[in-house]
Amino acid sequence: MTRLSFTKLSLFEFCPTAYRYRYVERVPMPFVPRIVVGSIVHSVLHRLFERLQESQRVDKAVLDGLHADYWNDAPQLDRERFPDMWRDGQALLDGYWTANHADLGQPVLLESRFRFRPSPAAGFSIEGVIDRVDETPSGAAIIDYKSGRRPERLPDRLRAQLHTYALGVEQVHQRKVERLDAYFLADNDGISIRPDPDYRDALLGRYAATADRVKAESFAATPGPHCGWCDFRDRCPFRATDT
Numbered sequence: 001m002t003r004l005s006f007t008k009l010s011l012f013e014f015c016p017t018a019y020r021y022r023y024v025e026r027v028p029m030p031f032v033p034r035i036v037v038g039s040i041v042h043s044v045l046h047r048l049f050e051r052l053q054e055s056q057r058v059d060k061a062v063l064d065g066l067h068a069d070y071w072n073d074a075p076q077l078d079r080e081r082f083p084d085m086w087r088d089g090q091a092l093l094d095g096y097w098t099a100n101h102a103d104l105g106q107p108v109l110l111e112s113r114f115r116f117r118p119s120p121a122a123g124f125s126i127e128g129v130i131d132r133v134d135e136t137p138s139g140a141a142i143i144d145y146k147s148g149r150r151p152e153r154l155p156d157r158l159r160a161q162l163h164t165y166a167l168g169v170e171q172v173h174q175r176k177v178e179r180l181d182a183y184f185l186a187d188n189d190g191i192s193i194r195p196d197p198d199y200r201d202a203l204l205g206r207y208a209a210t211a212d213r214v215k216a217e218s219f220a221a222t223p224g225p226h227c228g229w230c231d232f233r234d235r236c237p238f239r240a241t242d243t
Helices: 006-016 016-024 033-053 060-073 083-100 156-172 199-214 225-229
Strands: 002-005 107-116 124-136 139-146 177-184 189-193
Touching: 002 006, 002 199, 006 016, 006 156, 006 199, 033 060, 033 083, 033 107, 033 124, 033 139, 060 083, 107 156, 124 156, 124 199, 139 156, 156 177, 156 189, 156 199
Parallel strands: 002 124, 139 177
Antiparallel strands: 107 124, 124 139, 177 189
């Protein structure tokens, strides 16, 4: 049984060889401060939302304390060694609180894991973890937090990610999804769309095609300009280079 996620689908479509390095050969990922900051902020917000879900006290002091606790508890993090990462994370949390403290909402699911087979005959499953799901009068609203800036329009990568999460909520949690939100912490602004059944069906086709190629070990490289921002470019003999 091939186990896929949105992250795996996205990387395979980026380049099958990059997929092989990460998920077959399990080459360690490089340390990227920007990604680490995003992970820290996600974790701190998750802890804040847990308190909200449990009707515990939530204020700015609590948020700052959760951020400090995260750093104190993480053995590889040190504010003196990584002052820029601390400052960048605190700035994102400060901005989120300023923009949202008057109405933090009421999450019904947090860091919700899912795994399902699209059909009994499917030789693959789709899995993932959803940042947050809120209940609205018309159905569930999926919220995914991004540490970057809001783009002018939702790129296909995020559209596919949100629709993957909608499938997970509907298949595993049996909730009707009415809204898909991408929230960009650098701007404290979001993009909201409704689920598109046609897009969902096409997305399932992309998962099925990827599963077939992974099973067949079809990992031929697709070199091009995107090689410039591939995490594995230094080791890949197929990477595109300037001449």
